[in-house]
Amino acid sequence: xxxxxxxxxxGAFLFWSLLKSVEKTKKSLxxxxxxxxxxxxxxxxxxxxxxxVLAAVPPELIKKLLGGSNEVLSTLYGAIIGTVTIIxxxxxxxxxxxxxxxxxxxxxxxxxxxxxxxVGFATIPIEVRHFGKKFTFYRNALSFVFAIGIALxxxxxx
Numbered sequence: 001x002x003x004x005x006x007x008x009x010x011g012a013f014l015f016w017s018l019l020k021s022v023e024k025t026k027k028s029l030x031x032x033x034x035x036x037x038x039x040x041x042x043x044x045x046x047x048x049x050x051x052x053v054l055a056a057v058p059p060e061l062i063k064k065l066l067g068g069s070n071e072v073l074s075t076l077y078g079a080i081i082g083t084v085t086i087i088x089x090x091x092x093x094x095x096x097x098x099x100x101x102x103x104x105x106x107x108x109x110x111x112x113x114x115x116x117x118x119v120g121f122a123t124i125p126i127e128v129r130h131f132g133k134k135f136t137f138y139r140n141a142l143s144f145v146f147a148i149g150i151a152l153x154x155x156x157x158x
Contacts, residue, residue, distance in 0.1 A: 065081070066108040066109065075108045078104075078108035079114075083144065086123070089117070092113060096112065107152065107154065111148060115144060115147040115148075119144050
């Protein structure tokens, strides 16, 4: 329902923009289309590369790393794995459940999910192009630190 509302609002603003200036609206739509096409192709390429890496790494190795005897090291491994992968949430959450059922530590799973959603190591080239090196570095570094903090907090709560 929210998507429908957002689409209606976007359509209304597009209509309003057309009323204000047809030429400016057409120009901005062309810019948006080109930017979307370039970004989409880059994201598809990055996801394909990550998919190949994940296909080469056996799931048993990931489970061993996240459920090892050293919980701190397992948490760090979870954070690193989450940092370098691109997995949609609808896949990450069931994967996390299966990892937990296989013996992975909750803190390691929390670190995996938080870094997965907050840190974008694989998308750094795209982010640098759009936001610059300094912003990208600080955003990713702070996101990693905060993700570890969130994972530790989840470990205390759970």
